[in-house]
Amino acid sequence: MPDLLEKQNVFVQMQEDIKRALQKPVDERRWVMVIDLRKCVGCSACTISCVAENKLPPGVVYRPVLESEIGTYPNVTRRFMPRPCMQCDEPPCVPVCPVHATWKRPDGIVAIDYEQCIGCRYCITACPYSARTFDTGHTYDEGTPEQMVYELLTNFEYGQGWDRESEGSPIGNVRKCHFCLHRLEEGELPACVTTCMGVANYFGDANDPDSIVAKLISRPNVIRLKEEMGTEPKVYYLV
Amino acid sequence: MSKTVQRIVWVAAIVGFVVGLYGLWLRVSVGHQAANYGSYVPWGLWVAGYIYCIGLSAGAFLMSTLVYVFRIERLKSIGKLSLFTALVSLFAALFMIWLDLGHPERAYKLVLNTNFRSIMGWMIWLYAAYFILLLVELWFAMRADLVACSDDAGLRGKLCRFLSFGKTDTSEAARTADANILRVLGAIGVPLAVAFHGGVGALFGVVGARPYWNSGLTPIMFLVGALASGGALLTFVVAFWGPKVGSEEHRKVVVFLGQIVLGLLLFDLLLEWAEYSISLYSAVPAEAESLRLVLFGDYWWVFWIVHLLIGAVVPILLLVFRGRSVGAVGLAGALIAITFLSVRLNIVLPALAVEELEGLRTAFTGPGLTFAYSPSLMEWLFFIWTISLAGLGFLIGYKLLPIVRTKEVA
Numbered sequence: 001m002p003d004l005l006e007k008q009n010v011f012v013q014m015q016e017d018i019k020r021a022l023q024k025p026v027d028e029r030r031w032v033m034v035i036d037l038r039k040c041v042g043c044s045a046c047t048i049s050c051v052a053e054n055k056l057p058p059g060v061v062y063r064p065v066l067e068s069e070i071g072t073y074p075n076v077t078r079r080f081m082p083r084p085c086m087q088c089d090e091p092p093c094v095p096v097c098p099v100h101a102t103w104k105r106p107d108g109i110v111a112i113d114y115e116q117c118i119g120c121r122y123c124i125t126a127c128p129y130s131a132r133t134f135d136t137g138h139t140y141d142e143g144t145p146e147q148m149v150y151e152l153l154t155n156f157e158y159g160q161g162w163d164r165e166s167e168g169s170p171i172g173n174v175r176k177c178h179f180c181l182h183r184l185e186e187g188e189l190p191a192c193v194t195t196c197m198g199v200a201n202y203f204g205d206a207n208d209p210d211s212i213v214a215k216l217i218s219r220p221n222v223i224r225l226k227e228e229m230g231t232e233p234k235v236y237y238l239v
Numbered sequence: 240m241s242k243t244v245q246r247i248v249w250v251a252a253i254v255g256f257v258v259g260l261y262g263l264w265l266r267v268s269v270g271h272q273a274a275n276y277g278s279y280v281p282w283g284l285w286v287a288g289y290i291y292c293i294g295l296s297a298g299a300f301l302m303s304t305l306v307y308v309f310r311i312e313r314l315k316s317i318g319k320l321s322l323f324t325a326l327v328s329l330f331a332a333l334f335m336i337w338l339d340l341g342h343p344e345r346a347y348k349l350v351l352n353t354n355f356r357s358i359m360g361w362m363i364w365l366y367a368a369y370f371i372l373l374l375v376e377l378w379f380a381m382r383a384d385l386v387a388c389s390d391d392a393g394l395r396g397k398l399c400r401f402l403s404f405g406k407t408d409t410s411e412a413a414r415t416a417d418a419n420i421l422r423v424l425g426a427i428g429v430p431l432a433v434a435f436h437g438g439v440g441a442l443f444g445v446v447g448a449r450p451y452w453n454s455g456l457t458p459i460m461f462l463v464g465a466l467a468s469g470g471a472l473l474t475f476v477v478a479f480w481g482p483k484v485g486s487e488e489h490r491k492v493v494v495f496l497g498q499i500v501l502g503l504l505l506f507d508l509l510l511e512w513a514e515y516s517i518s519l520y521s522a523v524p525a526e527a528e529s530l531r532l533v534l535f536g537d538y539w540w541v542f543w544i545v546h547l548l549i550g551a552v553v554p555i556l557l558l559v560f561r562g563r564s565v566g567a568v569g570l571a572g573a574l575i576a577i578t579f580l581s582v583r584l585n586i587v588l589p590a591l592a593v594e595e596l597e598g599l600r601t602a603f604t605g606p607g608l609t610f611a612y613s614p615s616l617m618e619w620l621f622f623i624w625t626i627s628l629a630g631l632g633f634l635i636g637y638k639l640l641p642i643v644r645t646k647e648v649a
Contacts, residue, residue: 058605059277059608060605064599067598067602068597083602092447095356096357096359098349098353098362099349118340118349119341119342119345122357125446125449126448128447128448130596133277133278133608134341135341138606172271225596229447
């Protein structure tokens with residue numbers, strides 16, 4: 001009985017999906033995210049949890065929630081659409097990088113080497129989803145008398161400690177969502193997924209037919225953004 | 240009149256250099272935080288300034304090939320001047336784009352870790368080749384004159400002596416050999432200039448995510464724009480810096496250059512019409528939105544007044560109706576060359592200033608997360624500083640090097 005209860009919890013299931021995937025060689029994993037737009041209420045908690053997890057400075061955002069209005073007053077409704085990096089299978093941002101600073105990992109995540117990136121921002125222009133932002137080094141306490149401790153916290157993107165105090169990378173770099181790779185590799189779900197109160201986010205290994213995401217993306221009501229670009233995104237929306 | 244114009248340019252360059260120093264200081268001390276480009280409009284004035292200057296360089300260089308490769312007798316006297324103009328413009332372009340990088344100290348990675356699938360990866364090599372070619376070509380073009388001015392008193396004589404690197408043979412045979420080398424170098428330079436400036440156009444043209452750039456016409460427009468603006472700059476330079484200002488021979492050269500520039504400008508406008516009218520007619524949203532910004536957005540005057548009126552209509556009138564006057568042709572050249580920055584801004588910015596996904600504009604706020612862009616004080620000042628630095632480089636080089644003076648060597 002306790003086992004059954006546990007199985008019913010979608011977060012526990014997804015975590016198990018991840019753990020199964022981690023048993024496989026990295027090139028056999030295929031991380032995908034599924035976002036159920038019917039469940040999203042536009043609370044932006046995912047955006048904020050992402051900012052907190054990755055210690056994002058002002059001006060850098062990995063997962064904004066886009067709002068659009070449908071209809072005209074008084075018959076108006078709103079649609080909310082979280083927009084992480086699509087981790088495209090054919091990422092237009094990768095070939096344009098002049099110094100090989102961004103590439104597609106075997107598990108499909110598009111990564112950035114902060115120490116290699118020269119900050120030319122060509123990749124920002126090449127992304128059809130505006131998923132990349134530029135870290136100019138702003139802080140939240142600008143114009144205030146005291147430097148806040150939280151400004152100096154180390155972030156652990158790509159499993160490395162990035163120290164903001166040194167004023168080196170990732171300042172001056174382009175940054176983007178990486179499906180919380182550092183958490184994934186420890187068997188944890190991306191921060192946005194765990195935070196979603198309506199469970200509108202699903203995450204897992206699409207190569208595993210038993211995973212939740214594999215079942216969801218085979219449904220007919222699934223769409224991907226800007227399919228016409230040929231980017232083959234790995235973020236799916238249920239509509 | 241030539242002296243007055245020269246004096247105005249000297250004063251402008253010195254003032255620009257001094258005032259612009261503050262922009263350089265801000266760039267070095269505060270960095271990109273003082274810029275108005277950011278995440279949604281990642282490229283701003285400096286990128287536009289870079290393609291502007293690189294276009295001037297390519298255009299001025301291609302004009303020099305009329306002398307050294309195609310051996311157009313009428314333009315013979317301006318070969319060195321066009322090479323030198325190309326060199327200082329190249330310097331300005333590269334300096335501007337270098338400090339536009341988030342990590343300028345990592346620029347060496349462009350050489351050591353080039354990704355040849357990236358057009359930008361190709362650029363560094365093409366620029367390096369072009370820079371070396373320009374230096375070598377300029378040296379061969381000046382060699383006999385360097386020897387001639389080696390006997391001058393003071394700094395100029397010393398510099399000429401040093402730069403001639405001991406090659407003092409100015410016999411007819413040696414100078415014919417120089418001319419042959421110049422022809423070969425120039426002939427290499429033509430495809431190289433087409434490659435690097437067409438390449439800059441392709442750098443934009445290949446970006447599928449930005450329909451406003453994503454056109455086969457983009458590299459062609461870059462090239463024609465380079466020829467028109469670089470040719471115009473050279474016309475302005477020749478009109479007021481010589482050689483042999485005031486002579487009938489000089490007037491003929493300027494008039495001829497004016498005619499070339501008129502043709503190039505009209506061709507450029509034709510391409511612009513093709514690009515704009517086709518896109519506007521089909522009105523596919525992403526591209527039409529960019530064009531709407533150009534024509535009717537907050538900066539409509541950049542297109543209609545700066546580019547079309549001051550940069551096209553007025554110069555065309557000058558060239559058509561006053562095309563025999565050195566002053567009028569020189570002024571037309573200056574107007575086209577200066578206002579061409581508006582064309583470059585209208586290439587870079589409108590593609591970026593539109594939302595890629597609906598709702599992005601208001602989804603999240605923060606510095607750089609905006610689609611409204613106008614250059615910050617730092618951006619303007621640093622831009623002015625770089626241009627002024629190149630201008631001073633030109634003026635000082637003009638004073639010290641035998642760029643227009645051609646002594647008949649015995």
